[in-house]
Amino acid sequence: MSRLEINNLHVSVGEVEILKGINLVINSGEVHALMGPNGNGKSTLLNAIMGHPKYQITEGKIIFNDENITEAEVNERAKKGLFLAMQYPQEITGVTMSDFMRSAINAKNEKPVSLYKFIKELEIATKEVGFDLDMVHRSINEGFSGGEKKRNELLQIMMLKPQIVLLDELDSGLDVDALNLVGNVLNKMQGPDFGCVIVSHYAKMYKLVRPTHVHVIIDGKIVKSGGQEIIDKIDSEGYEWVQKELGIEFKKEEKRQAVLASCGRKVAIKKDEK
Numbered sequence: 001m002s003r004l005e006i007n008n009l010h011v012s013v014g015e016v017e018i019l020k021g022i023n024l025v026i027n028s029g030e031v032h033a034l035m036g037p038n039g040n041g042k043s044t045l046l047n048a049i050m051g052h053p054k055y056q057i058t059e060g061k062i063i064f065n066d067e068n069i070t071e072a073e074v075n076e077r078a079k080k081g082l083f084l085a086m087q088y089p090q091e092i093t094g095v096t097m098s099d100f101m102r103s104a105i106n107a108k109n110e111k112p113v114s115l116y117k118f119i120k121e122l123e124i125a126t127k128e129v130g131f132d133l134d135m136v137h138r139s140i141n142e143g144f145s146g147g148e149k150k151r152n153e154l155l156q157i158m159m160l161k162p163q164i165v166l167l168d169e170l171d172s173g174l175d176v177d178a179l180n181l182v183g184n185v186l187n188k189m190q191g192p193d194f195g196c197v198i199v200s201h202y203a204k205m206y207k208l209v210r211p212t213h214v215h216v217i218i219d220g221k222i223v224k225s226g227g228q229e230i231i232d233k234i235d236s237e238g239y240e241w242v243q244k245e246l247g248i249e250f251k252k253e254e255k256r257q258a259v260l261a262s263c264g265r266k267v268a269i270k271k272d273e274k
Contacts, residue, residue, distance in 0.1 A: 002028040002065055002081060002163035002195060004049070009060035011041075011048045011220075018044040020220035021060070028163055028195040033206055033231065035199075036217035037239055042199045043087070045217070046166040050084040051077050064164075079108050081163030085153040085170045092140040097152065098122065100140055101159045108160070125158040128185055146173045154185050164195045171205045183208025203235040218248050 004026040011019035019041050026032055034042050048055040049062055051074040062070045069077055092100075101122070106112045126133050129151040141149045150170055157165055171179055179202070186196065186209045198209065206228075214230040215222045216239075223246055224230065233241060242248060 001192065003063075004082075004164050004195070005061075005063040006045075006049070007061045007063065009045070009048065009062065010058045011044055012056050012058050013044070013054060017058070018055075018220050019048065022217075022220070022222060024215065024222065026164060026195050026197060029190075029192045030195050030212045031190070031209060032195075032197045033200070033211035033214045034197055034217060035214065035231070035234060040217050041220040042217055043168050044220075046084060046168050046197065046199065049077075049166060050074060050082060075107075078104070078160075078162075081108075082166070083157060083160060083162035083164070084166045085150075085157065085168065087169040087172055089141050089149040089153055091142045091144075093142055095140050096137050097140050097155075098136040101136075101156060104156075104160055121159060125155050128158060128188075129154045130181060131155065147175070147178050150174060150178065150182070154182060158185065158189070161193075163193060165197070167196065167198045167200070169199055169201070171200050171202055176204075179204060180208065203231065206231050216242060218242060223248060 006022050006024040009019055009022040010017065022041075022045060024032075034045065036042055044055055048057060051069075051072060057070055060070075061068055064077070064080055064082065067080070069080065072080075102113065102118050105118070122136060123133060126136060131148075131151060135148075136155075141152060144152065150173075153170060171182055174182065183205070190196075196209075198205065198211065200206065211228070211231070214226055214228065216224040216230065216234075218239075224242065
């Protein structure tokens with residue numbers, strides 16, 4: 001079993017403090033939904049866990065499998081079994097997806113994977129995400145549509161088999177069929193060796209992949225944790241009930257943005273502050 005512990009995490013971007021004392025434990029076998037109005041720290045938390053240099057940890061620790069990785073480089077965190085699926089995957093010209101994935105797999109393992117085994121697993125994974133096999137011989141995400149870039153993130157998850165996956169709005173901009181595909185792949189991967197943290201503004205996503213834990217982040221702090229009942233309440237009432245129940249004041253612009261949209265409805269939300 002893998003275990004990711006976030007202890008009293010404070011994170012700043014420049015001179016602005018975004019996270020103000022996050023405490024969270026994610027075990028493999030669990031699915032955690034991370035919710036809250038825009039600009040309150042959800043994406044910041046995922047990026048800080050993965051070691052993005054833009055996000056400065058000023059206090060607290062990140063512990064992964066009993067090892068302090070607070071100051072570890074991004075590649076070291078990836079080798080240990082963390083994976084961040086990005087909302088806006090980047091294009092990398094000149095590096096094919098197949099070469100990249102095989103190199104990443106070999107970097108994690110003591111012995112290089114055989115070419116035969118790699119190709120067989122790649123063939124299975126590409127079918128699962130709806131790719132033609134020839135797409136993996138193209139430069140990473142070059143010329144891909146938004147939906148294809150998200151499928152490529154899923155492909156990497158399937159091939160690299162991380163222990164804890166962080167999904168930063170992987171479902172944003174996807175149509176119903178693509179959203180169902182994301183849900184199906186994640187559900188197939190669930191098990192004792194796979195943990196997941198999902199940031200999404202779509203109630204549909206949380207119906208496809210049922211969270212075991214739900215957390216609400218307001219102003220850089222987790223103010224409420226529970227189960228599916230929190231998602232249902234946010235879907236029907238937005239985040240106003242949090243203000244009433246906990247006495248938390250939102251900024252006016254945050255109130256306007258705090259709408260959880262079901263699939264097929266317009267999403268009245270701006271992009272999360274990175």
